[in-house]
Amino acid sequence: xxxxxxxxxxxxxxxxxxxxxxxxxxxxxxxxxxxxxxxxxxxxxxxxxxxxxxxxxxxxxxxxxxxxxxxxxxxxxxxxxxxxxxxxxxxxxxxxxxxxxxxxxxxxxxxxxxxxxxxxxxxxxxxxxxxxxxx
Amino acid sequence: xxxxxxxxxxxxxxxxxxxxxxxxxxxxxxxxxxxxxxxxxxxxxxxxxxxxxxxxxxxxxxxxxxxxxxxxxxxxxxxxxxxxxxxxxxxxxxxxxxxxxxxxxxxxxxxxxxxxxxxxxxxxxxxxxxxxxxxxxxxxxxxxxxxxxxxxxxxxxxxxxxxxxxxxxxxxxxxxxxxxxxxxxxxxxxxxxxxxxxxxxxxxxxxxxxxxxxxxxxxxxxxxxxxx
Numbered sequence: 001x002x003x004x005x006x007x008x009x010x011x012x013x014x015x016x017x018x019x020x021x022x023x024x025x026x027x028x029x030x031x032x033x034x035x036x037x038x039x040x041x042x043x044x045x046x047x048x049x050x051x052x053x054x055x056x057x058x059x060x061x062x063x064x065x066x067x068x069x070x071x072x073x074x075x076x077x078x079x080x081x082x083x084x085x086x087x088x089x090x091x092x093x094x095x096x097x098x099x100x101x102x103x104x105x106x107x108x109x110x111x112x113x114x115x116x117x118x119x120x121x122x123x124x125x126x127x128x129x130x131x132x133x134x135x
Numbered sequence: 136x137x138x139x140x141x142x143x144x145x146x147x148x149x150x151x152x153x154x155x156x157x158x159x160x161x162x163x164x165x166x167x168x169x170x171x172x173x174x175x176x177x178x179x180x181x182x183x184x185x186x187x188x189x190x191x192x193x194x195x196x197x198x199x200x201x202x203x204x205x206x207x208x209x210x211x212x213x214x215x216x217x218x219x220x221x222x223x224x225x226x227x228x229x230x231x232x233x234x235x236x237x238x239x240x241x242x243x244x245x246x247x248x249x250x251x252x253x254x255x256x257x258x259x260x261x262x263x264x265x266x267x268x269x270x271x272x273x274x275x276x277x278x279x280x281x282x283x284x285x286x287x288x289x290x291x292x293x294x295x296x297x298x299x300x301x302x303x304x305x306x307x308x309x310x311x312x313x314x315x316x317x318x319x320x321x322x323x324x325x326x327x328x329x330x331x332x333x334x335x336x337x338x339x340x341x342x343x344x345x346x347x348x349x350x351x352x353x354x355x356x357x358x359x360x361x362x363x
Contacts (some may be wrong), residue, residue, distance in 0.1 A: 003145050007146050010150070010329065081155040
């Protein structure tokens with residue numbers, strides 16, 4: 001086996017298979033498991049998916065939301081067992097892979113159009129068998 | 136006393152532990168190493184086990200080495216190392232025996248020996264972590280220079296520099312030992328060992344894994360609890 005395959009074989013068991021298709025620009029809700037003492041609860045973080053970095057087990061996603069008029073971004077490891085679930089709340093239209101320009105936007109211009117370029121994303125979901133978009 | 140195995144650095148990745156914490160790991164493909172010779176006190180003056188690892192084309196080896204490996208029933212081997220054992224331990228080894236990653240089972244910590252990546256002729260900031268000179272306040276063309284390397288008084292008037300002054304020069308491509316690295320997991324069927332953190336050298340490079348020679352008290356206690 002070559003080097004990359006060996007590395008992949010180490011991480012493959014931990015890769016999630018139930019991640020819904022999330023495109024850049026979508027509004028997603030990330031359900032994080034938080035352990036306090038011996039209790040566990042779920043915390044949600046909902047915002048726009050503005051970037052996806054890395055590949056394989058190293059995939060990181062950046063989610064941006066506005067709290068009290070202050071932009072907050074969190075970076076999540078996509079395959080971390082501490083993340084219970086990803087949920088796509090709304091499909092957004094983005095023409096680039098990194099939406100860092102949203103950081104300079106304020107007010108209404110911050111919003112992204114709804115995805116309406118054909119049914120492309122639905123087709124992907126059907127093939128992938130992931131959960132369908134809501135709304 | 137000890138055990139040494141040879142392997143190849145595969146690369147780095149991450150694993151998530153039970154708590155969900157991301158642990159950076161270096162993957163090393165270990166063995167199979169063949170025991171090519173057993174040295175005994177009586178014959179050689181000391182007790183040691185010699186192992187060989189890695190394929191080599193016969194035409195790139197020598198007749199002497201090919202025959203030496205052949206005695207152990209192995210194809211020509213690229214690398215050979217030996218490690219000392221006690222007179223008692225030596226009975227556990229036979230010529231031709233194959234040592235795999237499973238031989239490291241039961242160990243928690245491990246020493247890793249490898250050749251570091253060559254950095255070429257490096258300046259003092261990179262090579263010895265000097266601070267360099269200020270960026271501004273009148274500094275000209277000396278931002279990364281070592282500064283003073285001693286005056287007439289330090290060499291007691293002999294005119295040559297004091298020995299051992301750290302200076303620019305060749306960096307890297309040398310044997311580096313990192314002691315007591317934690318082993319995260321051993322994947323026997325693939326012969327892989329996952330070591331926490333980084334390991335010297337480039338990917339595809341030769342790596343020697345050795346039973347730890349010295350452990351800090353806390354690590355020794357952990358090792359003892361794990362057995363072996």
